Amino acid sequence: MKYISINELSSFDFHDAIIDSIDLSDNEMTWIVSDANVYEENSQNNYDVAMCIDSAKIVFTNASVKKIVLATYVQSQDSGEGFHKAITAKESEHGEILRRTIDGNSIMGLDSLSVTDDNHFIACFHICSDADDRYYLTIRFSKVTVQWDIFDGKAWYETDE
Numbered sequence: 001m002k003y004i005s006i007n008e009l010s011s012f013d014f015h016d017a018i019i020d021s022i023d024l025s026d027n028e029m030t031w032i033v034s035d036a037n038v039y040e041e042n043s044q045n046n047y048d049v050a051m052c053i054d055s056a057k058i059v060f061t062n063a064s065v066k067k068i069v070l071a072t073y074v075q076s077q078d079s080g081e082g083f084h085k086a087i088t089a090k091e092s093e094h095g096e097i098l099r100r101t102i103d104g105n106s107i108m109g110l111d112s113l114s115v116t117d118d119n120h121f122i123a124c125f126h127i128c129s130d131a132d133d134r135y136y137l138t139i140r141f142s143k144v145t146v147q148w149d150i151f152d153g154k155a156w157y158e159t160d161e
Contacts, residue, residue, distance in 0.1 A: 002150070004145060005042055005043060005147075012036055012039065013039060014108050017108050019107070020055070032055065033056050034054060037155035052155050056148040057147045060141040061142050061145070065137065067138045068136070070086070070089055070133070070134070071136070089135070100129060106127055111124045123139055125137045125138075
């Protein structure tokens with residue numbers, strides 16, 4: 001691919017980006033996403049504004065799923081009011097939850113990114129899928145590479161003022 005960004009995940013905006021696929025194999029997690037944005041401070045963005053990326057490949061190296069927290073909508077029998085209840089998924093359920101994500105039209109966002117004492121990254125993404133799954137996916141990895149071929153115009157929130 002033409003553009004390759006290494007360990008610059010915080011310089012991307014995944015607000016409502018679409019997850020086209022997720023693949024887990026040999027300690028790598030590979031995502032194909034569309035409609036992401038890259039901020040102007042990213043080393044590969046030579047524009048003075050955030051730019052849209054039509055399609056990108058994200059590879060998390062030495063990746064592991066730390067946890068998945070489901071945000072389940074519950075309606076009170078007494079008051080009829082609804083609220084979200086957080087339920088941590090069992091490790092044995094992770095594969096099925098991720099499979100449902102790629103079977104539907106899922107949108108995502110990056111909620112947090114931190115570096116551990118041993119120089120690994122911890123990222124938490126929120127994911128909403130057509131399968132009515134809403135959850136937070138926390139992964140640990142040693143390296144992240146984002147690759148893409150073209151910029152597809154300015155990010156949706158950039159204006160010509």
